[in-house]
Amino acid sequence: MANREDAGPSWGIFLRSNKYHLYANLTPLWSSRSASSPSSLHWHLDFHVAAAAHAPPDSPDISWITVDDSHFPEHSAQHAFFTLDVFAALTSPKAQDSVIILRLLFPVSAGTPIRSDYIEYRLRDAPAIHAVRSFLTPLAKITEASPSITRNIVSAQNVCDLLRHSLGGLISYGSSPESATQSLTSELDYRLSVPWVAPSPPAQRQRILWIQGRANILSSQQFYLAAQALGITLVVADAPGHWMQDPSSPHAHLREAFVELNIDGDAALAQRIVDAVRAYPERIDGIVTISDARLPHVAKACEVLGLPSEGAEAYKIAGDKGATRRLVESRNGQGESLVLAGAEELEAELQSRGDLLRFPMIVKPCAGWNSDCVAKVSDVAELRAAVCRASERHAASPLGSKGVVVEPYIDGPEVDADFVILDGEVLFCYITDDFPCSGDSSQGGKNSNFMETVMDVPTALPDNEQAILRESLPMTIKQCGFKSGIFHCEARVRGSSVHYRPREDNSILDLHPREIVTQEQPSCYLHEINARPPGYANTISALLAHGVDYYAIRLLLALGYGREEEKQRIRALAQPFRGGKPQYTPAIAVLPPTREGVMGSDDCVVEFLEANPDLKEHVVWTETVKWKGDPVQGPASSELWTVGHVIVASRKGRKVCVEMAHRVREKFDYKLLGEP
Secondary structure: OOOHHHHOOOEEEEEEEOOOOEEEEEEEOHHHOOOOOOOOOEEEEEEEEEEOOOOOOOOOOOEEEEEEHHHOOOOOHHHHHHHHHHHHHHHOHHHHOOEEEEEEEEEOOOEEEOOOOHHHHHOOOOOOEEEEEEOOOOOOOEOOOOHHHHOOOOOHHHHHHHHOOOOEEEEEEEOOHHHHHHHHHHHHHHHOOOOOEEOOOOOOOEEEEEEOOOOOHHHOHHHHHHHHHHOEEEEEEEOOOOOOOOOOOOOHHHOOEEEEOOOOOOOOHHHHHHHHHHHOOOOOOEEEOOOHHHHHHHHHHHHHHOOOOOOHHHHHHHHOHHHHHHHHHHHHOOOOOEEEOOHHHHHHHHHHHHHHOOOOEEEEEOOOOOOOOOEEEOOHHHHHHHHHHHHHHEOOOOOOEOOEEEEEOOOOOEEEEEEEEEOOEEEEEEEEEEOOOHHHOOOOOOOOOOOOOEEEEEOOOOHHHHHHHHHHHHHHHHHHOOOOEEEEEEEEEEOOOEEEEEOOOOOOEEEEEOOOOOOOOOEEEEEEEEOOOOOHHHHHHHHHHHOOOHHHHHHHHHOOOOOHHHHHHHHHHOOOOHHHOOOOEEEEEEEOOOOOEEEOOOEHHHHHHHHOHHHHOOEEEEEEOOEOOOEEOOOOOOOOOOOEEEEEEEOOOHHHHHHHHHHHHHHOOOOEOOOO
16 A cells, blocks of 8 residues: 555544434545646545445454534534435435445635635536535635645544535545546536636625516526625615515525615616615625616616716617617618617608618617517518507606617527626627527518527537627627626627528428528627626526526626726636536527416426426426416517526537427427316
């Protein structure tokens, strides 16, 4: 045997829990104790876990140390890991045919974790990993730990002292100890190669006022979890009766307080926010909203209060589709669109430019979201009707907007492009394909619209067309007046060399090279800039596929990025998994309403997946939008409500993933009240 410094500890743990009727031997693995390379950010200590009898075994080579429930602080992460997680691993059906490996991670250097749950969300959905649990608390300082601390362990107290140095623990399965440890090391290298322990901690715990707390915890949980892990205190401001208001609610611990506030997006909102901040008894360090209609007002309030923010004028331009269209066309010299202050301006434009209009065209309100009231028109009569509808859509709302954009319909692939930008530098870009919707169909129809169908599959556009998007869209973002932020852009590739057509093997639409090559050079046609993270499903998809949490970055941006400590955290959190490759291919299946009524299913998405286990095995996340008792707008409704979202994922590539997404959409159904 090698000397102790190289060989690892000569002790093992006999784990006992009366509560869970758990008895297990944690046998040290000699070859897996130290880091895999000098540049590693952590070193590890591995154990082979096996069910045991009521007493530790006799062994001439290993000194067994008995550790039970009483040795761990109650409700601590260590307690949960060595009881709940180990017990679940031993009783899992996988344990019958696999070895179980427990790995503890230790820091190579001192500092503060950029967020306390980093290893948990970066290792989510990692193959063969049964459990992962962080032992860190927000903003807690980490001290450097040498492998020599594994020596001279002779008591349960020594084991607990050792665990206080640990960053967290993992439990994995494998066909042998060697294969399991090698697989673990590979996954950690892929997912944790980012410098996620910062040398300098934030100066103090900071507090953010969150304007509009979202509809429910299921559509906002990641925001709250990110704030907790970053060590940020949240104060939620929303209308009276919001689900976060009750201090006895199950989620009240996620916020410090609730502030009643009229959050209507009218001209007085900025002043109401200023008054709320000044009236709050504690210091507010930043203000955040992810609501398009409220972004300019929050920015204006920050300007008045001297809090960090991008300029209010930049948010106004980005939130006005007419203003962004003028901005783009002023840059490229084109004038093929109409931007109307109201429907009454259309006739004059038709008289002066009618012969220049090329149908089909797209009509949409200058304000709005979710493709609401967006229409494709094929002649002047349809144009007049669509402009009237779009102008009236938000005229009576707090937005008070009657503006309308009329632009050419671009027959090219549509994409969503998310950017994380800091001081003008693009730190992360995620371009995904937005599959055709009913509005793209040449047949059209009265119920045609631009609600998404399948989205968020990493794009299949050619590299040169992706490069065009990466160059053009940040340029427009900068023209709006932004220096930093998270931006969700929607665009099409004009003159693309690819188009959607059915695959020959399964008839599902997907991108393919055009049979007839167009002479037009590809270019980016911007639809809109959303100066905030994308929708919740898209945000979760980026988190799962790439390990990048938009909400965490947005929170840090709201605290300002003049301090190098915050810039370090932002840069680290914006780094995807090693090589920029997603851990799997994800796709969001949008579940549309197929008929009108009142929802009768308790949870239509979960019930559907339980009834279809062959589809469920491919699902990594779900969101239910319509719950029992909620009104369900039918396909003819002008309100583009979805019933839910499902993210499917495949490690076999795009083809399998797209097939799963379409199968989910085709088979999905729900029950309305009154239906048998």
